[in-house]
Amino acid sequence: MSKIAFVFPGQGAQYVGMGKELYENNELARKEFDKLFSSLDFDLKTVMFEGPEEALKETKNTQPAIVSMSLILTKLLEEKGIKADFVAGHSVGEYAAFGAAGYLSIDEAVKLTSARGKFMNDVAVKVNGGMAAIIGLDSDKIVETLKTVEGIVEAVNFNEPKQTVIAGQKDAIERACVALKEAGARRAMPLAVSGPFHSSLMQEAGEKLKEEAEKYNFQMTDVKLVANTTAEVLQNVDEIKEEIYKQSFGPVRWVETIQKLKAEGVTQIYEIGPGKVLAGLIKKIDKEIQVKNIEKLEDFENIM
Template sequence: MGKTAFVFPGQGAQFVGMGKDIYENNEIAKQEFDKIFSSLSFDLKTAMFEGPEETLKKTKYTQPAIVAMSLVLEKLVREKGIKPDFVAGHSVGEYAAFGSGEFLTLSDAVKLTAFRGETMNEIAESVNGGMAAIIGMESSKIEEVLKTVEGVVEAVNFNEPKQTVIAGQKDAIERACVALKEAGAKRALPLAVSGPFHSSLMKPAGEKLKSEAEKYDFKEGTAKLIANTTAEIISTPAEIKAEIYAQSFGPVKWVDTVNKLKENGVDTIYEIGPGKVLAGLIKKIDKELTVINVNSLDDIEKL
């Protein structure tokens, strides 16, 4: 019997109205959402359900919104009797994995995510950084080229074999895009983000998250988590806290994460949360894996 993994999407999957249909049409979802909303010091409910888009796009709202919707849907998947052996998330999606693996309560996972969003925003505003997606080039080649580029620029999101995201100082990103295209990359696309996420420039955010995490009651997980930064299995509160720190300025090794799940006997992956980005990436990493997308009540009913 193959094993099951739950995976959770990161920033970019948000949309105005997210979760509203689930909230209005499912009693369990309504209770879970209300618990989450009441634990926060700002109005996430309005930002998610009504917008405007400008508000939801602010990292302070985006990150907890994605994690909240992912975890409420996850609760409904469990109601169908499906439980994960492994959990993983892409970037901020890893915080949904903390909740899903029961390292933190749902409300605490969202609350810590809200702190992350605010902190990331604050640090991003103080450094002049950005990100760009590099398409059609092996990640090892990208890393080689980046060594020749002046300034801080690093490969940070290893999304699929031919798509890697780089982050760093704005001018260094521009120089890197030119150098990578000259070296054979098909495309180098600057991303509409507010900062150089997952790069070493974000280390001050890691320091703040490290001390914030000490205020939370972490438990031994009920599922094993594949960490973004190492693609290794972690399962103790100490390991989770170390990952929270490292992940804020470390890489998202998504290709290695998916390969690690397969190595450990996973054959079915549920992508739970808004959008279908991870399902697309997983298929490009390994076509043999079965991926089930869960982002609506319809999807829940089909399970």
């Protein structure tokens, strides 16, 4: 029996106006958005729908914006009778996966995401770190090469076989980019992000999230979630909390996550949320898996 997975994008997929079309043209979406917006202590609605772009790019705003849109789209998809057997999310997309699996209510998933964005913002400001995308070099070679680079720099996002993101101290990133090009990378591009996300420099954010997670009511359901840091299925609430802690300063094993979904019998994946980044990555990991994007109302018309 073939299985369905829902996957959710992470930071970088956002754009000003995301979700506005849903809000203005779908009653259920408007109701859910209003409920979410009123549960937060800042004006996410204006930032999402009107911008400015600089405000939306701030981690504390970006993360709840992406997760809110993803979860409301999921609700609309489920209204059409499509349910997930498995879920996974890329980086902050994993928080949308917690909500989509029913491990948290939509409101709680967004509230926890909002806390994550704030904690990561606070730590990123202090540590002077960055990230860079390395194209055209095997991840094993990248990991080996980074061992020779002075300073803190780590492979953190294993996005597809020939694209890995590194993170760490800014000067170490610069040295790493030179070393990785010498090792055969086609490109080494610094990314316009506000911090060294998923690297060990972010551990303080993980400690704060660990405390925060204790305030939430998690429950297991029959939907299985493949975790970023291990590419294994979470089995219980303790494992969910451990993933929340470790994921903020641990790797996103996206290649292995997709391979795990395939091994579990997934043949169809819905990418739910802004953009089509994950669809592109999935095609490079496994061409056999069918991927559909759910981002706008028109995407619901031909999904059955």
